[in-house]
Amino acid sequence: MSQIWHQQTLRLTSRQRGFHLVTDEIVSQLDHIDDIRIGLMHIHILHTSASLTLNENADPTVREDFETHFTRAVPEDTSLYQHTLEGPDDMTSHIKASLLGNSLTLPIRNGQLALGTWQGIYLCEHRNNGGSRSLIATLTGTG
Numbered sequence: 239m240s241q242i243w244h245q246q247t248l249r250l251t252s253r254q255r256g257f258h259l260v261t262d263e264i265v266s267q268l269d270h271i272d273d274i275r276i277g278l279m280h281i282h283i284l285h286t287s288a289s290l291t292l293n294e295n296a297d298p299t300v301r302e303d304f305e306t307h308f309t310r311a312v313p314e315d316t317s318l319y320q321h322t323l324e325g326p327d328d329m330t331s332h333i334k335a336s337l338l339g340n341s342l343t344l345p346i347r348n349g350q351l352a353l354g355t356w357q358g359i360y361l362c363e364h365r366n367n368g369g370s371r372s373l374i375a376t377l378t379g380t381g
Contacts, residue, residue: 242377243376244270244377245377246374247373248264249267249370249373250372251263252369254363255363255368256302256363257301258363259301259359259360260359261353261358261359267375271346271351271377274346274349274378274380274381275349275379275380276380277345278346279343279346280343281341281344281373281376282341282376283340283341283361283371284372285340286331287328287332287335288331288335288364290338290359290361291360292344292353293358293360294357295353304360304362308362308364312334313330314326314327314330327364331368335362
């Protein structure tokens with residue numbers, strides 16, 4: 239068995255604000271995942287106004303409910319914040335990203351992400367128009 243370390247930058251397409259299932263988009267870009275029998279993928283988003291989380295991959299209303307919850311929990315009211323240079327979704331995006339987090343560490347088994355039946359990776363886009371997003375994926379394991 240050989241030890242494998244691989245790191246690469248991934249790009250996600252631009253999306254409107256919301257919670258988006260991006261598992262397939264991420265996996266399709268991963269080099270060398272097929273070479274790993276047992277390992278881990280650490281994925282980190284290189285932005286402060288979007289986040290990553292792992293949750294329900296089947297029912298899209300879950301993602302809609304996430305957006306509803308976070309919109310209510312962190313309202314776009316510029317009178318509440320000082321950091322509003324880029325608009326009313328600026329500071330609120332930073333808060334939401336900090337609440338959800340900027341990285342995930344997921345198991346790899348036999349060349350695939352070892353996720354539960356109903357689990358998928360979400361891009362949590364907190365800006366109204368966030369643009370494309372960059373990720374760093376680090377894969378490690380045995381081949």
